[in-house]
Amino acid sequence: xxxxxxxxxxxxxxxxxxxxxxxxxxxxxxxxxxxxxxxxxxxxxxxxxxxxxxxxxxxxxxxxxxxxxxxxxxxxxxxxxxxxxxxxxxxxxxxxxxxxxxxxxxxxxxxxxx
Amino acid sequence: xxxxxxxxxxxxxxxxxxxxxxxxxxxxxxxxxxxxxxxxxxxxxxxxxxxxxxxxxxxxxxxxxxxxxxxxxxxxxxxxxxxxxxxxxxxxxxxxxxxxxxxxxxxxxxxxx
Numbered sequence: 001x002x003x004x005x006x007x008x009x010x011x012x013x014x015x016x017x018x019x020x021x022x023x024x025x026x027x028x029x030x031x032x033x034x035x036x037x038x039x040x041x042x043x044x045x046x047x048x049x050x051x052x053x054x055x056x057x058x059x060x061x062x063x064x065x066x067x068x069x070x071x072x073x074x075x076x077x078x079x080x081x082x083x084x085x086x087x088x089x090x091x092x093x094x095x096x097x098x099x100x101x102x103x104x105x106x107x108x109x110x111x112x113x114x
Numbered sequence: 115x116x117x118x119x120x121x122x123x124x125x126x127x128x129x130x131x132x133x134x135x136x137x138x139x140x141x142x143x144x145x146x147x148x149x150x151x152x153x154x155x156x157x158x159x160x161x162x163x164x165x166x167x168x169x170x171x172x173x174x175x176x177x178x179x180x181x182x183x184x185x186x187x188x189x190x191x192x193x194x195x196x197x198x199x200x201x202x203x204x205x206x207x208x209x210x211x212x213x214x215x216x217x218x219x220x221x222x223x224x225x226x227x
Contacts, residue, residue: 042204042217056213090157099146099208100165105157
């Protein structure tokens with residue numbers, strides 16, 4: 001148990017729809033990073049939020065957006081869903097944005113786009 | 115840009131045998147290096163990490179890894195594999211001034227009795 005919880009665990013959406021995934025960070029952690037893991041691939045960095053501000057973004061289009069709340073929980077929003085968005089979405093929390101800080105992953109949200 | 119290569123997509127070993135999973139990275143300076151394990155339906159669990167200092171790093175569950183700068187490698191080893199070690203293993207690199215991890219494509223480990 002890492003203390004990082006994600007919801008929902010599984011969901012199915014139709015192409016063109018919008019989805020919101022949620023993450024509660026471990027107590028005391030002020031940084032949340034989101035990763036996309038396609039089937040058979042390693043996780044890919046989407047973006048990071050540090051103290052409610054976006055703090056770095058990977059090679060993902062603007063239809064991937066996020067929020068971090070004052071309690072440091074976070075949301076990942078994906079608009080205009082495409083079939084290739086089907087993946088496991090992982091949230092990771094840490095105390096500080098620095099890559100040297102230990103990050104703790106949640107169990108992920110499985111998104112299927114049909 | 116940083117990148118990670120895990121040359122072995124799938125490895126099968128017998129329980130009790132030794133294990134080595136390969137990882138090669140690309141990065142201009144000394145990176146931060148990590149090994150994570152992912153069991154089916156689970157998130158990623160950190161096995162060990164290397165920042166600096168001793169190039170042989172000990173981790174949890176009896177795993178160790180050796181950083182070899184000359185070979186740009188960070189191979190994971192375990193002297194005696196247990197059936198519960200069957201999982202997907204990911205090597206990752208991060209810049210020591212950055213905030214994101216770059217993962218390899220993973221190595222799937224099967225353990226046979």
